[in-house]
Amino acid sequence: MLRFISAGESHGECIIAVLEGLPAGLDIDTEFINQELARRQLGYGRGARMQIEKDTVKILSGIKGKKTIASPMALMIKNKDFSINELAQITEPRPGHADLSGALKYGFSDIRCVLERASARETAARVGAGAVCKLFLREFDIDVKSRVLSVGGEKTQEKIKAKIDNARKSNDTLGGIFEVQADGVPVGLGSYVQYDARLDARLAFALMSIPAVKGVEFGIGFAAAQRIGSEVHDEIFYSQKKGFYRKTNNAGGLEGGMSNGEAVIARCAMKPIATLGKPLSSVDIKTKKQVRASVQRSDIAAVEAAGVIGEAMVSLVLAEAFLERFGHDQMGMIKKNYKKNT
Numbered sequence: 001m002l003r004f005i006s007a008g009e010s011h012g013e014c015i016i017a018v019l020e021g022l023p024a025g026l027d028i029d030t031e032f033i034n035q036e037l038a039r040r041q042l043g044y045g046r047g048a049r050m051q052i053e054k055d056t057v058k059i060l061s062g063i064k065g066k067k068t069i070a071s072p073m074a075l076m077i078k079n080k081d082f083s084i085n086e087l088a089q090i091t092e093p094r095p096g097h098a099d100l101s102g103a104l105k106y107g108f109s110d111i112r113c114v115l116e117r118a119s120a121r122e123t124a125a126r127v128g129a130g131a132v133c134k135l136f137l138r139e140f141d142i143d144v145k146s147r148v149l150s151v152g153g154e155k156t157q158e159k160i161k162a163k164i165d166n167a168r169k170s171n172d173t174l175g176g177i178f179e180v181q182a183d184g185v186p187v188g189l190g191s192y193v194q195y196d197a198r199l200d201a202r203l204a205f206a207l208m209s210i211p212a213v214k215g216v217e218f219g220i221g222f223a224a225a226q227r228i229g230s231e232v233h234d235e236i237f238y239s240q241k242k243g244f245y246r247k248t249n250n251a252g253g254l255e256g257g258m259s260n261g262e263a264v265i266a267r268c269a270m271k272p273i274a275t276l277g278k279p280l281s282s283v284d285i286k287t288k289k290q291v292r293a294s295v296q297r298s299d300i301a302a303v304e305a306a307g308v309i310g311e312a313m314v315s316l317v318l319a320e321a322f323l324e325r326f327g328h329d330q331m332g333m334i335k336k337n338y339k340k341n342t
């Protein structure tokens with residue numbers, strides 16, 4: 001089993017990712033992990049925090065030299081803004097955030113105790129761990145990428161920029177849709193034999209766990225519900241050179257809870273950022289008086305970054321399913337097994 005957990009607060013000392021279950025003998029390229037961390041911080045519409053933090057990883061365990069030794073990997077990303085104990089208390093919960101439910105659940109009188117962990121800063125850990133999984137997948141020519149399909153309903157770069165500029169001017173925010181695509185995924189990752197083995201379900205869980213993602217679809221997804229079967233299902237062909245193949249990929253590379261050899265394609269809908277410059281109505285958790293929600297340093301839109309996080313989550317799931325299918329102790333053994341069985 002490949003296991004990943006994270007620790008760390010937005011303005012705490014650091015963000016930590018622990019990744020356990022990787023085989024021994026995987027080459028770890030720290031520079032690649034740093035490049036992925038930098039990609040998470042990019043995108044038009046990001047807030048001031050992205051100028052403060054220039055994330056870099058320190059690998060604390062799990063490698064000797066530059067190779068994994070099968071023990072848990074701990075990745076540390078330091079926070080430049082380590083001010084959690086100096087920051088002012090917050091009592092005005094922001095609609096659309098974990099603020100109110102989190103404070104009620106854990107009995108906090110200071111909402112900072114919630115937002116420090118609920119913040120999307122945590123996703124730096126996911127991108128760090130996901131980058132390690134990408135390095136593993138690349139050994140087998142599996143490539144995971146993402147692209148922004150729309151922001152605030154706009155599709156072209158120019159219109160997206162203008163929409164973000166307008167939202168910034170009017171102190172508002174935007175969401176959008178991003179797509180994650182994995183090429184080179186072999187047939188048979190995941191399984192139909194049990195509900196929690198299904199690759200589509202595991203990918204949906206992983207993608208849905210990204211803060212602000214409210215919808216996930218594979219292939220043509222929701223559009224399939226409006227079409228007749230003959231216009232949806234991808235017909236099967238065979239050639240000596242390609243083996244079994246399809247001419248269409250409406251299924252997004254997933255049938256019966258397994259990869260089918262075509263590109264795995266997921267699309268995610270991200271809601272608008274919940275911290276507004278012109279804050280919405282809220283209620284002070286101490287005084288119970290009607291107030292305006294608190295305003296924190298914030299992004300206007302972060303769809304491109306969410307796509308990078310989507311790549312990380314897809315890479316984590318694919319790496320785990322790959323290790324289940326082709327073995328998990330040593331890179332050499334896995335490579336032999338992969339060659340023999342694909």
Ligand SMILES: Cc1cc2nc3c(=O)[nH]c(=O)nc-3n(C[C@H](O)[C@H](O)[C@H](O)COP(=O)(O)O)c2cc1C
Pocket residue numbers: 047096097098118119120123210211212213271273274275297298299300302305306309
């Ligand atoms: C890359 C990324 C950056 C985000 N940046 C912000 C931000 O600057 N301000 C904010 O209020 N929400 C931001 N969010 C969204 C919140 O983290 C998220 O909406 C909130 O935690 C509530 O969770 P939920 O939307 O899943 O219910 C961001 C999300 C992602 C994926």
